[in-house]
Amino acid sequence: PTRVFSWVGLLSRYFDMRVLMKVPLKKLIEISNSADYLRGITGGVIRQRKEKLVAGEDLSKKDIVTVALASGVFEEHHLIDHVMTFLTAGHESTATAFEWTMYELGRRPEMQQRLRAEVHNALGTDLAATEYGPRGQNLPYLNAFCNEVLRCSPFSPIIIKVAKQDTSMIGHRIPKGTVVIYSAEVTN
Numbered sequence: 710p711t712r713v714f715s716w717v718g719l720l721s722r723y724f725d726m727r728v729l730m731k732v733p734l735k736k737l738i739e740i741s742n743s744a745d746y747l748r749g750i751t752g753g754v755i756r757q758r759k760e761k762l763v764a765g766e767d768l769s770k771k772d773i774v775t776v777a778l779a780s781g782v783f784e785e786h787h788l789i790d791h792v793m794t795f796l797t798a799g800h801e802s803t804a805t806a807f808e809w810t811m812y813e814l815g816r817r818p819e820m821q822q823r824l825r826a827e828v829h830n831a832l833g834t835d836l837a838a839t840e841y842g843p844r845g846q847n848l849p850y851l852n853a854f855c856n857e858v859l860r861c862s863p864f865s866p867i868i869i870k871v872a873k874q875d876t877s878m879i880g881h882r883i884p885k886g887t888v889v890i891y892s893a894e895v896t897n
Contacts, residue, residue, distance in 0.1 A: 713737065718867065718892070726869055726888045744793070751792045755785055786873070794868060802864045809862040810855065824851055863893035 713736040717729050730741055758775050774792065777783050783791070814821050827850045868891040872883050883889065 714866065721867075721890060726890060747793060747796065748789055751789050751796075752785065755788055755792070759785075790870065794865070805864045806859060806862075810858050813854075813858055820854065824854060827851060860893070865893065867892050 713734055717737070720729055730737055755774060755778065759778055762775070762778055773795070774788065777788055777791070814824070827848055831847050870889045870891070872885055872887045872889060875885050876883050878889075
């Protein structure tokens with residue numbers, strides 16, 4: 710996360726996200742251009758798959774786009790949104806979580822010590838010979854630490870959707886065109 714993301718996150722609570730994304734900051738322009746580029750490619754792939762399905766071509770390689778198209782449940786723009794989410798959430802998410810974990814441990818030696826002590830007490834010293842069964846599940850500080858890293862540094866901190874029709878969510882009316890923002894940091 711950069712300072713730009715932090716400020717945009719804060720300001721998004723008070724201003725329309727569509728307006729904020731038009732602020733001519735280099736990082737926001739790069740994000741917007743990248744998203745438009747990926748949406749174009751995604752739309753092209755979806756249209757190609759759709760044409761092959763309509764033509765009755767053999768699509769024996771079942772991927773998520775083909776399965777979704779074959780179901781007939783998704784409109785093209787919804788499927789593009791879902792693919793964009795998969796690209797964001799699935800791209801190096803484990804590596805990113807690991808990097809943030811190492812970063813936080815490097816900043817907090819006292820946490821390193823506490824984690825080492827907990828692992829040592831639960832698993833012993835010969836980790837290669839240890840079975841990671843029930844004994845390994847009794848690591849509350851490790852679990853809390855990992856959950857906190859994922860909460861504070863989610864690999865997809867904000868997902869933005871625009872309501873395509875009037876709807877409601879948990880009893881709140883959401884008019885067509887409303888920008889709906891999902892923030893993992895806030896939800897978690």
